[in-house]
Amino acid sequence: xxxxxxxxxxxxxxxxxxxxxxxxxxxxxRFRPAGLFLLALFPDGKLAWHDRAAGAFxxxxxxxLVQNSELSxxxxxxAQPPRPSAGIAIDRSIPGVLLAVLPHVExxxxxxxxxxxxxxxxxxxxxxxxxxxxxxxxxxxxxDHQAGDVPGFIETALQTQARLVSGCLKDQLRLAxxxxxxDSVSEQLASTYEELSLIYQVxxxxxxxxxxxxxxxxxxxxxxxxxxxxxxxxxxxxxxxxPGAVLFGQMELPAGIIARLGGQLLSMLSVRKSALLxxxxxxxxxxxxxxxxxxxxxxxxxxxxxxxxxxLFALDKExxxxxxxxxxxxxxxxxxxxxxxxxAKLFEDAxxxxxxxxxxxxxxxxxxxxxxxxxxxxxxLLSRHLSQAAGLGDYEVEQVYMAGLLHDVGKIGVPESxxxxxxxxxxxxxxxxxxxxxxxxxxxxxxRQVKHLIPGVLHHHERFDGAGYPDGLAGAAIPLMGRIICLxxxxxxxxxxxxxxxxxxxxxxxxxxxxxxxxxxxxxxAEAFLGTNADxxxxxxLDHQQKSRxxxxxxxxxxxxxxxxxx
Amino acid sequence: MTxxxxxxxxxxxxxxxxxxxxxxxxxxxxxxxADGQEALDLARQERPDLLITDYHMPLLSGIELCRRLRQECxxxxxxxxxxxxxxxxxxxxxxxxxLLMISKxxxxxxxxxxxxxxxxxxxxxx
Numbered sequence: 010x011x012x013x014x015x016x017x018x019x020x021x022x023x024x025x026x027x028x029x030x031x032x033x034x035x036x037x038x039r040f041r042p043a044g045l046f047l048l049a050l051f052p053d054g055k056l057a058w059h060d061r062a063a064g065a066f067x068x069x070x071x072x073x074l075v076q077n078s079e080l081s082x083x084x085x086x087x088a089q090p091p092r093p094s095a096g097i098a099i100d101r102s103i104p105g106v107l108l109a110v111l112p113h114v115e116x117x118x119x120x121x122x123x124x125x126x127x128x129x130x131x132x133x134x135x136x137x138x139x140x141x142x143x144x145x146x147x148x149x150x151x152x153d154h155q156a157g158d159v160p161g162f163i164e165t166a167l168q169t170q171a172r173l174v175s176g177c178l179k180d181q182l183r184l185a186x187x188x189x190x191x192d193s194v195s196e197q198l199a200s201t202y203e204e205l206s207l208i209y210q211v212x213x214x215x216x217x218x219x220x221x222x223x224x225x226x227x228x229x230x231x232x233x234x235x236x237x238x239x240x241x242x243x244x245x246x247x248x249x250x251x252p253g254a255v256l257f258g259q260m261e262l263p264a265g266i267i268a269r270l271g272g273q274l275l276s277m278l279s280v281r282k283s284a285l286l287x288x289x290x291x292x293x294x295x296x297x298x299x300x301x302x303x304x305x306x307x308x309x310x311x312x313x314x315x316x317x318x319x320x321l322f323a324l325d326k327e328x329x330x331x332x333x334x335x336x337x338x339x340x341x342x343x344x345x346x347x348x349x350x351x352x353a354k355l356f357e358d359a360x361x362x363x364x365x366x367x368x369x370x371x372x373x374x375x376x377x378x379x380x381x382x383x384x385x386x387x388x389x390l391l392s393r394h395l396s397q398a399a400g401l402g403d404y405e406v407e408q409v410y411m412a413g414l415l416h417d418v419g420k421i422g423v424p425e426s427x428x429x430x431x432x433x434x435x436x437x438x439x440x441x442x443x444x445x446x447x448x449x450x451x452x453x454x455x456x457r458q459v460k461h462l463i464p465g466v467l468h469h470h471e472r473f474d475g476a477g478y479p480d481g482l483a484g485a486a487i488p489l490m491g492r493i494i495c496l497x498x499x500x501x502x503x504x505x506x507x508x509x510x511x512x513x514x515x516x517x518x519x520x521x522x523x524x525x526x527x528x529x530x531x532x533x534x535a536e537a538f539l540g541t542n543a544d545x546x547x548x549x550x551l552d553h554q555q556k557s558r559x560x561x562x563x564x565x566x567x568x569x570x571x572x573x574x575x576x
Numbered sequence: 577m578t579x580x581x582x583x584x585x586x587x588x589x590x591x592x593x594x595x596x597x598x599x600x601x602x603x604x605x606x607x608x609x610a611d612g613q614e615a616l617d618l619a620r621q622e623r624p625d626l627l628i629t630d631y632h633m634p635l636l637s638g639i640e641l642c643r644r645l646r647q648e649c650x651x652x653x654x655x656x657x658x659x660x661x662x663x664x665x666x667x668x669x670x671x672x673x674x675l676l677m678i679s680k681x682x683x684x685x686x687x688x689x690x691x692x693x694x695x696x697x698x699x700x701x702x
Contacts, residue, residue, distance in 0.1 A: 195593040199684040202594060206683040234685065 028113060028120055032181045033058050040174055044160035046071060046126040047174070052119045066155040071126050073145055074103045097168045104137035105129050107162060109171035113178065123178060125171045130161035203235045204338050211342055215349040217356035221250050224349055229257040229321075232342055236335060238323040240303075244271030245311075245319035246279075249350065250357065260324055262302055270299060270322070278310040279317035284336040285309075307331045309339045311347040318350050363458060371414045374421055378428045384501055389413030391497035398537040399493070409493055412465030416494050419449025419466070443478050446470055465490030469498055474528045492531040496522070496538060499529070579605040580695055583624035585615035585641065586657065587633045591680075595628060598684045599691065612636025619645055619652065625698070626691060627654045642672035653694050657682065 028049050037047045037060035046067035049058040056076055061068075100108040109125040132138075134153050142152050162170070211228050229241040240258035245251060254271025256262060262270075273295070277285060285308045287293050291300030299306070308322035321343045326335070371385035392413035396406045420428060423445050427438045434442060450467040453459050468482060468491025475483030477495075487495075503518040513521070519539060526535035582604050584595050589610070596606040607622055609615035613635040619627065627645070631638040642654055654674045669677065675694060678687060 191593060192597055195590075195597040198590055199594045199598055202681050203683050203685060205681040206686070209681065235683070 028057070028123070028178075029182075029185060030058055032178070032185050033060075036174065036178055036181055037062070039177065040125075040170070043170065044127060044162070045170060045174070048072070048075060048124040048126065050122040050124060052121050054122075057121055064155070064159060066128065066152070066159050067126065070142065070145065070147060070152060070155070071103060071106055074106075074141060075108070075124065075126070097171050099164050099167065101129075104135055104141055105132040105156065107164060107167045109167050111171060111175050113175075115182070123174065125167065125174050127162040127167050127170070128156055128159045130163045130166075132156050132161055200334075204341070207231055207235045207338075208341055208345060211345045215345065215352070217349075217352045219353075221245070221350065221353055222255075224353075225255070225346070226257065228342065228346060229255075232321075232323070232339070233258050236323055236338065237327045238305075238307075239325035239327065241321070241323045242267065242271070243311075243319060243321050243346075244275050245350075246275055246317065249319060250353070256324075258324075260303065266299070266302060271320075274308045274320050274322055275317070278308060278320045282310055282312065282315075282317065284340060286331050286333075286336055288330040305331050307335055307339055309336065309343040311343050311350060313347045313351045318347060321346065367411060367414050367459075370418060374417050377420060377425055384505065385414050385417055387501045388416060388494065388497045391500060392493050394541070395493050395497055395534065395538055398541045399489075399534060408462065409465065409490055411459065412462040412490050413494050413497060415449065415453065415459065415462055416466050416469045416498060417445065417449065418452055419445035419447065421452070422448035443470070446479050462490070464488035465494050467491070469494040471495065472529050473531050476528075487531075492534055496530050496534055500538075579603055580625040581605045581607060581622060582626045582628065582691065583607045583609065583615060583619055583622065584628045585609040585612065585633060585638070586628075586630040587611055588630070591630070591657070594684055595687065598688050602688055602692070604691075612638065612641045615641055616644055620648065623649065624652060626695060627652050628687070628691070629654060629656055631656055631658045639669070639672055639674075642674055646673045653698060655687070655690065655694070 033047065033049055040047060041060060041063060046063045047060045048056065051057045059072055059075075063072075097109050097111060100110055102108075105128065107127050107129050111123045111125070113120045113123055134149050138152070139149050142149055210231050214224060214227050225243045225245075229243060232238075232241045238258065240256050240260035240262075242254060242256035244254035254267050256267050274285070277295075285306070287296055287306045288304070290296045290303055290306055293300075296306060303324040305326050306322065306324055308320050310317045311319040311321060321339055323331075323335070323339060368386075371389075375383060375385055389410050390413070393406055393410040396409040401409065423441055427434065427441050430438065446467050446469060450463045453463050453466060465488065467479065468487050471477035471480065471482045471487045471491055472495075473484060473487070473492070475481050482491075500518060500522060503513045503521060504515060506512045522530060522535055523539060526532040582599055584592055584599070584606060585608070586592050586595070587610055592608045592610070596608055599606045607618050607624060609618050612629075612633045615627075615629060615633075616636060618624075619641075627642070629638040629641055633641075636644070638656055642656075645652055651673055654672070655676045655678060656669065656674050658677055658679055676690065678690070
């Protein structure tokens, strides 16, 4: 393939410069109806092109004679540009034919000659003409007849026409040049569009709650086709959530090589802080070792406030070498990515802090009552599970989870003597107990980030039939969050040991939920709850148990019983 | 097989240049129009295999162009280019034969791939 291209190039460079054929065709089409025949010669006088659509008089009489005439020699002599004021030379070497010979000079380079041929006004079958025709094997009468079909010109008229042709040629060449320029500008513009749309795409994917692995994978995959490279990778420093190097694209490198490259780039870029561009790795002392795998390398740092968080790198450009435009593009992507990294880290910190505080708060509540230890965590998990079963979106599910964690936070305001009482509560004590949803809502109301969880906390003791507290809401008037937590709370309460009774077996608890669907519980939620497979609870809770020792005292029944039967 | 004809309508000449170059290099015959009316006239004459049109254009908006073509001609699959963040009523677009909206700045590579995919589907369906 390469060889072929080289051959073509060699051939082209051997050939003398010439006027572009497409331009000549357009020109000929315009002047043919006026009775003019156009030919083009190379600067050395050899025939380069002629109008193949001309009439028989020109193609069979004039053309072969021009080919054989000394016109070429004469044209060759006149290679220097004519003075603008000079008249156009008319050649009469072919009997009955006028030839205007126009050298075409551009940027001091002779591109050859344009020859405008026409029948002479005073065409006659002279002896000369007959002799020439005879040599070509043409019949004299036939030639005379053909000549009669072509308009005749006198010398000055042809000169005028030739000037027109010459001017038109210049315009056409200029136009062709402009079109070519337009194409190359469009080509550049197209690549700018690609880059712009890539940057939009990358920044569009910068959602802080997205994992950085996911973000960088997408970014690398997006960059690959736009840059036209065989591999794009990212290396993140030790402070990142997932440090190390990964590579995407067609190039398959051993993990050790990717890790070594990532490490070396990180240490180099954290010092130089600007793009690294190497187009011959094998010849580079620092990257000689990579030479057998790749030829080109472009790497840019992921920087925030002068700190290098990692780097983006690309290997092996498919066409040509890496240049400054590639470096600029990868840098823009790196800048966007660094903003994402920073934001993701801030988000993670803030989110982690909030979740940490929520868990501490609920532990504080649970600590007030040894019997309900771990209750808030379990209710949160069950609520999450239930809201997933009810088809809520990811965001809502997490909100329900947090509300589940916080649902009993108001118990901080209920005396321990009431919370830990072993016997039945007196009506007064029960009134105190009933205050906890409102107290909880009051605790949360001034914290902007958890304010929206209040409906779940405030209404988790409402009953579907309206007999609950604190507001006695019924049916759909109870916020969904409240209905979900109510069910999870009751289930956990039934399957836990309490001060006043032992834990109920799983089957009993499930029967109870079925029995109370529509009175105590939202019937649709109850159905969703009973319809889920208990194996999933078990996994969910065992998984959580491993993370949190609090769940060690999760009620035995749920762990040991067979899966919930599907209703 | 003769080259498929694609009509590109946009009042921004740089978009026309970029899109038509990309399509021409891929072997398509490309017609261009600088406004909706010109596009309508050209489409009537030439019956292109596919139309790529801007939304905001002088004389005749992209959506009006599609609606008129839908009434007069057989179905011409259409890709509409719009400014980013500008959303059209989906029922509006469906009624006018618009298969796809692509927001500017777009990737010419992606546009070409989309055109090839639509035309391939068209051939497969025929």
